[in-house]
Amino acid sequence: MTMTPIQPLHARTGQPLGEPLPTATNAQIDAAVDLAHAAFASWQASDGATRGALLRALAAALEARRDTLVPLADDETALGPVRLNGELDRTAFQLRRFAALAEAGVPFTALDDPAVPGAPPVGHPALQRTRVPLGPVAMFSASNFPFAFSVLGGDTASALAAGCPVVVKAHPGHPRLSLATFELIGQVLQASGLPAGLIVGVLGGVDAGVRLIRHPRIAACAFTGSTRGGAALQAEAQARPRPIPFYGELGSINPVIALPAVLATRGAELATTLAGSITLGCGQFCTSPGVLVLIDGDAAQRAGNDAFVQALGDALRAAQPHPMLTPGMRRAFDTGVAAWWAAGAQPLLNESSSGPAPRPVLAQVDAAGFLQHPALRDEVFGPAALVVRCGSIEQATALLAAVGGSLTVTLWGAETDSADARRLVRAAMAMAGRVLFGGVPTGVAVAAGQQHGGPWPSSTAPMTTSVGDAALDRFLRPVALQDAPAWLMPLHGRV
């Protein structure tokens, strides 16, 4: 079978960058999974120190190659050296954080439930609830984080810390960077005396991804990308003779609700902050704020909200977004914005642009229009935001319910306790993975308290997170040992 090669592109010009790169054949994909399967035998039984050492070595290698990797990433993504250096730092931090969790024994913790004498239901045998690694994980890299959600990103780090090898499908948007990262990984594994199958790289398109997810030896999938792509892969995971967990972090419109009082006092500052968040990274973040909900309770509030929208438009007009990641994403941005106009949204800022860098877009619609047109609730990936004007807190909560699922909701003006604040907090918690009470949703802290994943369509697995310490849990399955012999107990299941 012949696979189509991938032609790397300059993100800033859309022009070819070097030679086309060969993609993996089916036989090569199968061999990659077999290699990971072979590595699983020893890695699942490895101790925390071994896992930590590998993750730390990978972090150090990333940092040591910074001067090579960042320019490679910049050519293919146009994200700029400041952002990319910061993202590399974050990626190294993440690898070390999961190293620390493995070293602290988190993957090996167990709940000891000693025997209780007597007849059931009160009496019961000795039980120890421990966890086992799932097996080789298929990891699908994201386009928009060439380091932090890519080859050595959070999914890879958490899977390795949990005891699972990873088969990484590189994103076709940054194949040269991915190959350089694969090479670095190979050197680290060899220098560490660890099996090459612990992290195996695959270059390919949709067909390669489907082949990978269908492989009987793949035990779980982690994906960061579009809702449509994630839904298709999830269907594949589910259609297998033996279905497997599919952890998809998908599209999200991240509503921001700004109460009138806070805009009256801090409107100018917040308009600048919000415009910065909307255009950050050319709006190519899953946490980019796509919808701004304003409450026009009375004429004074309406006037204040009008002024805020005016200031936001001015700040956006002054922004200069950089080129988008790929020509396909640039086209999709225009298509998404056109769908807003077709659904009756009013253009507040809509300057034409034909180059790889789009102009920021600001649109407005009333609550009834937002509720009526599902297209207005679809994510537009890029520097665009939709202002929704509503008349009451009730309407604002109805808007959130209509969105249904989002990675984040931001509430500005809920600093003091009130019935309205409670209603909004409850509505936000009901449909988001993270609720912010200040600041902007872009920037997802790598921390113990993080939750990155909300109800559909923002995630296929909203009970899990793809960022933060709990990301580890995705790759460990609980097992109860009943009346386990003494020799087994100190191992906590690592046999």
Added chain:
Amino acid sequence: MTMTPIQPLHARTGQPLGEPLPTATNAQIDAAVDLAHAAFASWQASDGATRGALLRALAAALEARRDTLVPLADDETALGPVRLNGELDRTAFQLRRFAALAEAGVPFTALDDPAVPGAPPVGHPALQRTRVPLGPVAMFSASNFPFAFSVLGGDTASALAAGCPVVVKAHPGHPRLSLATFELIGQVLQASGLPAGLIVGVLGGVDAGVRLIRHPRIAACAFTGSTRGGAALQAEAQARPRPIPFYGELGSINPVIALPAVLATRGAELATTLAGSITLGCGQFCTSPGVLVLIDGDAAQRAGNDAFVQALGDALRAAQPHPMLTPGMRRAFDTGVAAWWAAGAQPLLNESSSGPAPRPVLAQVDAAGFLQHPALRDEVFGPAALVVRCGSIEQATALLAAVGGSLTVTLWGAETDSADARRLVRAAMAMAGRVLFGGVPTGVAVAAGQQHGGPWPSSTAPMTTSVGDAALDRFLRPVALQDAPAWLMPLHGRV
């Protein structure tokens, strides 16, 4: 739309029991969900004491009605008063256990992650990782546990403790018992001054279940039943415009691996114990041991294993299973056993029986035959077991891998540390939710350390358990609060 009424049947005779019972119309199903949705508004914000009081009142009401409920259950299931009284005790115990968890604040625990000053990735805002109840849960009762996995069973108890109302679809195998339980629930809710929507009962067949799972206000599903039925409902949950979690506890063949040494010393006792487990409740347990793996390493071991199989057959021949739960399950048992013979299994015990009570069945096959015929790895629900003879530990682990997923694996003879024991333990943990080192898999302790759910086909959600304290986690979704105001913090998300 006209729904087919359900005709209750005497389980012992298959004859009609009373009048046909009307099933819910689509409008009634929708109304039931709307009622649960309305109750969710206050229940999600209820405190642990309120939840505990309801669960305790339900447990007390079950016990108070024991003399009415147990005979109703016995007529419809033929499980007998001893087992049914024990099951009612277990159900009350379970309700009180989840009451205690709610009272102890388990659903309200949160992880506080204070702000760290500085730039990211080290610095981050204050985060609090808390959990919110999902919303109304559709609960599908099981046929084989008319109390413990039915209307007031573990799924209902854990969902209520988590803050979720429940819409229960009664199992058509025990509709009269279900109606009596619904009535009891209505009285408890009224006496407690709680909304009728907290637990709403629905009587119906497959159509009613599909209607329920498709309802946009249903937030999750819990199901205990066959692999085929569970797979179909899971596909429905996944095909919704907004997919929801589907917790299906499905079929399982629960391999028992007995090493030669333990049979040489304790064979007679273990044959009796195993026969008791195979025929317990007429084999109608998801944890019924369906496959017995014996290792014929040499001639002496083969002879010992032969003697054990002989003793097991004798013990099974002496058993007198009671009638099966329904005529359909009785027919399915014959069909399942016939599939074994068609796949080349050798009948060791195969007495004909045409009544509602089947005769125990024992079959034997070699490892190659077991690996070759997938039909031999399908669950046969009822008092039947398949002996698989293999030549080595390697072959035994290959058999487990071929089974792929099971609620339990039982290892007899792994009391001392050895390479063989480690290999078996690892293979068992890789494909089971619970690994036993003694005793038999029937009897699932309601305990903190329990894990009831293994890889497909034994569960649709092997990262979760349907028995034990962690069952609560299925109905709570993590949410991170970022920079939450002081007024919100002591509430831990209960707004």
